[in-house]
Amino acid sequence: MGSPTDEELMDRFCDGEHAAFETLFARHAGRVQGFLTRMVRDGPLAEDLLQTTFLSVIRARGRYEPGTRFTPWLLTIAANAARDALRRRQHSEAYSQESDPLPSSVAPDVGDPGMRKRIENALQQLPPEQREAVLLSKVEGWSFEEIASMRGISTVAARVRAHRGYEKLRLLLGELGEA
CATH class of the missing domain: 1.10.1740.10 (RNA polymerase sigma factor, region 2, helix turn helix motif)
Structure with missing residues (x-):
């Protein structure tokens, strides 16, 4: 076994x-x-x-x-x-x-240290609830149902937190010249 x-x-x-x-x-x-x-x-x-x-x-x-x-x-x-x-x-x-x-x-991990640093900096500008939702969904691979269950919120609320976090990240990274 x-x-x-x-x-x-x-x-x-x-x-x-x-x-x-x-x-x-x-x-x-x-x-x-x-x-x-x-x-x-x-x-x-x-x-x-x-x-x-x-x-x-x-x-x-x-x-x-x-x-x-x-x-x-x-x-x-x-x-x-x-x-x-x-x-x-x-x-x-x-x-x-x-x-x-x-x-x-x-210290940034391997890969493109400049981009990793920009992403890390952008993540830190998110409110903690949005940062957590983005990290759990994108980095840890959690479903919105799992995030909702963990936080005691609705699945819709978890999805909204993550979506707002993604949108803000896009704006922040766009401001840094990244498409």
């Missing part, structure tokens, strides 16, 4: 098998960190939030419902941690009157 599914591993972890958690962490840490980095655009903060996310998995294991799809559940925890961090950062920046709200410590 092949390797166990994420859901089987989570069930085993809930039953006290710590090695199952280590396997889940190894499988998903990179993907979750990439998602968090795109959400908060701060490498060290994303690393902290990765730890927070998996600590939340440990704490929430008693509330994990058998049969729940693991990856959407995990990314929901990560998205909530990112949103909380963005809210805290926004609050502290408003309080301290700093003029540069976006750290630029994330």
Whole structure:
């Protein structure tokens, strides 16, 4: 038989098998960190939030419902941690009157670094709900139904958030001379 599914591993972890958690962490840490980095655009903060996310998995294991799809559940925890961090950062920046709200410590991946940087900068200009909808639908491949379920909103609302995000990205990237 092949390797166990994420859901089987989570069930085993809930039953006290710590090695199952280590396997889940190894499988998903990179993907979750990439998602968090795109959400908060701060490498060290994303690393902290990765730890927070998996600590939340440990704490929430008693509330994990058998049969729940693991990856959407995990990314929901990560998205909530990112949103909380963005809210805290926004609050502290408003309080301290700093003029540069976006750290630029994330190195672009391989590919066209200039275009990647323009896309990352444009993503950061989206409201968090739109940025999350765009990242989940385009980068993570989630359906609007999954996004709606995660956020507790209608599928139409999820689609509208993503659509508005795509439109704003098109405008922002168009302003940068990209068609």
